Amino acid sequence: MRVGVLSWDRPWIWLLPLTAMLVAFTIMPLLYNIWLSFHEYHTFSRELRWVGGANWAQLVADARMWEALGITLFYFAVTLTVQVILGMAIALLLDDDEIGFGFLRTLLTLTLVVPPAIAGMMFLLIEDPEFGVLTYVLEQLGLLDKTTPILATASTAIWGVMLVDIWQWTPFMVLIFLAGLRSLPPEPYEAAMLDGASAFTVFRRITLPLMQKVIAVAVLIRGIDIFRMFDYVFVMTSGGPGTSTYTLSLYSWQQTFSFIKWGYGATLSLFTLLIILIVANLFIWVAKVRW
Amino acid sequence: MANVEYRSVGKNFGTVRVLNELSLDIGEGEFVVLLGSSGCGKSTLLRMTAGLETISSGEIAIDGKVVNGVHPRDRNIAMVFQNYALYPTMKVRENIAFSLEVAGKSRDEVNAKVEEAARVLSLTDYLDRKPSELSGGQRQRVAMGRAMVRDAKVFLFDEPLSNLDAKLRAHMRVEIRQLHDRLKATTIYVTHDQIEAMTMADKIVLMQGGGIVQVGTPDDLYDRPATRYVAEFIGSPQINCQEGEIVSDGADVHFKNSEVSLPLPAGYAAHGGTKVTCGIRPNDVQLSEEGAIVGRLKIAEKTGADKQMHLDVNGSEFVAVTPRSTEGVPGDDMRFAVDPGKVHIFDQSSGHRITTTLSGA
Ligand SMILES: Nc1ncnc2c1ncn2[C@@H]1O[C@H](COP(=O)(O)OP(=O)(O)OP(=O)(O)O)[C@@H](O)[C@H]1O
Ligand SMILES: [Mg+2]
Numbered sequence: 001m002r003v004g005v006l007s008w009d010r011p012w013i014w015l016l017p018l019t020a021m022l023v024a025f026t027i028m029p030l031l032y033n034i035w036l037s038f039h040e041y042h043t044f045s046r047e048l049r050w051v052g053g054a055n056w057a058q059l060v061a062d063a064r065m066w067e068a069l070g071i072t073l074f075y076f077a078v079t080l081t082v083q084v085i086l087g088m089a090i091a092l093l094l095d096d097d098e099i100g101f102g103f104l105r106t107l108l109t110l111t112l113v114v115p116p117a118i119a120g121m122m123f124l125l126i127e128d129p130e131f132g133v134l135t136y137v138l139e140q141l142g143l144l145d146k147t148t149p150i151l152a153t154a155s156t157a158i159w160g161v162m163l164v165d166i167w168q169w170t171p172f173m174v175l176i177f178l179a180g181l182r183s184l185p186p187e188p189y190e191a192a193m194l195d196g197a198s199a200f201t202v203f204r205r206i207t208l209p210l211m212q213k214v215i216a217v218a219v220l221i222r223g224i225d226i227f228r229m230f231d232y233v234f235v236m237t238s239g240g241p242g243t244s245t246y247t248l249s250l251y252s253w254q255q256t257f258s259f260i261k262w263g264y265g266a267t268l269s270l271f272t273l274l275i276i277l278i279v280a281n282l283f284i285w286v287a288k289v290r291w
Numbered sequence: 292m293a294n295v296e297y298r299s300v301g302k303n304f305g306t307v308r309v310l311n312e313l314s315l316d317i318g319e320g321e322f323v324v325l326l327g328s329s330g331c332g333k334s335t336l337l338r339m340t341a342g343l344e345t346i347s348s349g350e351i352a353i354d355g356k357v358v359n360g361v362h363p364r365d366r367n368i369a370m371v372f373q374n375y376a377l378y379p380t381m382k383v384r385e386n387i388a389f390s391l392e393v394a395g396k397s398r399d400e401v402n403a404k405v406e407e408a409a410r411v412l413s414l415t416d417y418l419d420r421k422p423s424e425l426s427g428g429q430r431q432r433v434a435m436g437r438a439m440v441r442d443a444k445v446f447l448f449d450e451p452l453s454n455l456d457a458k459l460r461a462h463m464r465v466e467i468r469q470l471h472d473r474l475k476a477t478t479i480y481v482t483h484d485q486i487e488a489m490t491m492a493d494k495i496v497l498m499q500g501g502g503i504v505q506v507g508t509p510d511d512l513y514d515r516p517a518t519r520y521v522a523e524f525i526g527s528p529q530i531n532c533q534e535g536e537i538v539s540d541g542a543d544v545h546f547k548n549s550e551v552s553l554p555l556p557a558g559y560a561a562h563g564g565t566k567v568t569c570g571i572r573p574n575d576v577q578l579s580e581e582g583a584i585v586g587r588l589k590i591a592e593k594t595g596a597d598k599q600m601h602l603d604v605n606g607s608e609f610v611a612v613t614p615r616s617t618e619g620v621p622g623d624d625m626r627f628a629v630d631p632g633k634v635h636i637f638d639q640s641s642g643h644r645i646t647t648t649l650s651g652a
Contacts (some may be wrong), residue, residue, distance in 0.1 A: 187376035190343050191437070193363040194370050195390035205389070209380035 033266045040263035048262065055267040065268065067243060068251040069275075075158060075247060076226050079165045083222060084215065086166070087173025092203070094174065095181040105178060108171040116168065120235030123164040127151055134163075151237055154244040161232045161245055169225075173218055180214030181207070216287040220280060227276055248272050293354040293444040293477055294319045295340065301348035302335055302501075309335050311501045312349070317494075320475040322468075324488045326524060327498030333481045334373055336498075337447045340479065341368050353445060369441035373449040373481075375434040377422040383409075384418040387436040408436040411466055413459070427454045435463070439470060446471075448480040452487065460484075464491060485527045489513070497521050517644055519637040522570045528599060530570045531609045534639065539563030546634065550605040553583045554631050558647025562636075567645060570635035573599065573610040578617060582628035584609070588619050600625065 037055050039048040059065055094105055111119070126134045129149030138144035150160040184207070192202045208215075230249040233239060239246035239254070246254075249272065256265025295317040302310040310332045317323050325333045338344040340351060342363035350357045358366055369390075378386050387408055391401045409415045412432040422430055431454045438446060448467075452460045468491055471478055482488055488495055489509045497505045497512060505517040516522035522530045535548035539560045546553040546569045553569065576584065586602030586609050598617050602609045602625060611627055619625060636645045 185379070187372060187374060188378045190341075190363075191370075191372065191376040191378065192389070193343070194341055194366075194368055195393055195437070195441075196364050196367075197389070197393045198364075201393055206378060206380070212380075 036263055036266035037270050055263050059267050068246045068248045072248040079162050079226050080223055082166050083170050083173050086170050088177055090174045091177035091181055108174050111168045111171050116231035117235050119164050119168045120232045124236050127160050152241055154241050157237050157245050161236055164232050176218040180211050184210050224276055296352040299349035303347045309501050322471050322478045322493045324492035324495045325481045326488055331498045332501045334449055337449050341370050342366050367444045369438040369443035370447040371434045371438045371451040375430050377433055379422055382419050383433050386433050390441055404440045408439045412436050446476050446478045450481050519568055519642045522635055528573045528610045530572050533569045537562045537565050537567055548605055551584055556631050556647050562645055566639040568637045568639050571629050573612045575633040576611045576627040576629050579628035582626035584627040588621050588623045588625055591619050
């Protein structure tokens with residue numbers, strides 16, 4: 001064992017670089033953000049002025065903020081649920097050692113390498129009212145008519161956006177679930193077969209409990225991601241039609257960068273962060289995820 | 292209740308042949324013990340019976356119906372796995388109750404059966420624990436419990452008592468036999484324990500290298516082992532083997548090597564000159580001044596009820612079980628006599644038992 005500054009019993013030396021990075025790029029911006037939320041930018045005088053709790057008061061009273069939060073939560077709930085269920089279903093189908101399944105599993109990574117903004121553009125075309133493939137199919141099936149384009153109709157626009165998210169991120173769920181499924185011990189399954197259990201019972205009583213932690217981690221990662229989703233709405237609808245796809249992240253972007261309200265924008269983003277922190281920690285506690 | 296037939300069953304794992312043309316009939320309600328050294332294919336045979344391994348060649352029939360393509364779920368077989376295979380996320384209670392719940396039994400019936408199994412297995416205090424919170428022996432008993440509550444056609448036990456202490460093992464032996472007598476279910480039981488095999492089995496199947504060497508009652512295998520391998524496998528302490536030759540001079544037939552000259556039944560006369568191995572069980576010898584076996588005592592072990600004398604006879608180890616009062620210190624020369632009828636003679640090259648032409652013993 002070497003003695004000196006770099007010895008094993010002086011961990012703070014080793015932690016220093018990481019701590020420095022954390023302070024510089026995470027803690028400082030966060031503190032600045034908090035500071036900012038008690039100020040507002042005045043365009044005429046071009047300076048930040050102390051406003052006390054005015055931003056927070058505005059936030060609570062802001063109907064557009066509550067609407068955006070509602071939209072975000074709706075988007076969050078639907079997208080996450082679909083991704084978990086669909087992801088698990090596909091993972092169960094692909095959990096097989098037959099020839100070809102390894103290749104299929106590799107294919108899954110394809111959607112993940114597409115930048116989200118590009119995926120948004122792709123679906124903008126797919127859902128285009130004039131020549132979009134999806135539009136055509138839905139029209140042929142009689143589920144859609146020319147007067148209500150998917151992304152330009154208030155009631156369907158959000159679904160049009162969810163579709164990209166589901167297309168792009170369900171494979172991510174599948175990959176995580178597959179990693180979990182493929183590391184499950186085979187013995188309980190053999191025992192369950194001899195005990196006469198049906199495939200569904202086996203899934204419910206054995207697979208799900210064994211996969212609980214894996215599912216929880218996947219839900220956590222995707223949940224946080226979905227909650228602060230920005231690219232898709234920005235590219236596809238810019239929050240429209242009207243405010244029907246204005247999510248919280250898009251709304252704070254608008255306040256900050258379109259309306260140059262540094263203070264209120266910071267308040268909105270802090271509020272988003274608070275919600276994520278509370279919900280995520282509640283979830284960690286309920287799902288008993290141990291880190 | 293069902294009979295199980297193996298018809299030229301073979302098993303390959305890739306290019307490795309694990310079971311070879313194995314044929315065996317197990318009658319309805321029979322309690323069959325599979326014996327054999329580690330890696331000889333016992334677990335594989337059980338797993339194929341249960342449907343957990345594919346059958347590479349041949350057929351397995353249960354109740355006269357070939358089950359090669361039948362799903363394990365539909366075979367109505369209960370199995371205690373060598374590695375327990377408990378449900379890790381379920382409590383002991385749920386582990387035992389699982390098959391009953393799946394079968395749609397009423398809650399009262401499930402509870403009654405689980406409680407009863409737990410009582411028999413001394414698991415009552417552990418019903419609300421997860422498998423990870425149990426000791427090895429406790430886990431093994433949960434595995435037993437899971438099988439015991441089943442009302443299966445065939446029961447498969449893969450070394451179900453290997454991790455229990457002597458007392459619990461003796462207790463469980465009786466419980467398993469009683470369970471069998473009550474359910475009259477066909478049972479195939481793998482064990483390494485001589486006493487389990489001898490006391491529980493209606494029939495013992497001795498396997499070696501993926502095949503069957505001998506099938507018979509415990510007495511058959513003990514008294515008339517078909518090969519030297521069987522003789523060495525059955526019986527504890529292990530049978531003593533001496534290499535030598537049958538010498539026949541008219542009236543007298545002897546087994547001879549440089550230090551031992553044992554009289555043999557006259558029936559062996561026809562085999563004069565054959566190179567043989569002579570097997571003598573440690574319990575079949577008596578201390579005697581005129582004895583034919585002379586050995587130098589290496590060590591005397593007290594086992595409680597009696598003594599085991601480890602001797603050097605003609606350069607090889609020879610064990611004799613003697614009354615506990617027998618005196619002897621290392622270095623002593625001791626003489627033992629053996630009843631000629633209790634000597635087992637095996638051909639040296641083939642290892643097969645040589646029977647006397649008269650008695651057919
Ligand atoms: N999945 C497998 N792939 C390849 N070889 C295997 C596999 N399972 C078992 N074997 C081999 O088959 C042979 C028989 O194994 P098996 O488990 O049936 O032995 P066993 O008689 O039950 O031994 P033990 O008394 O140690 O439990 C062994 O040589 C083992 O290495
Ligand atoms: Mg085994």
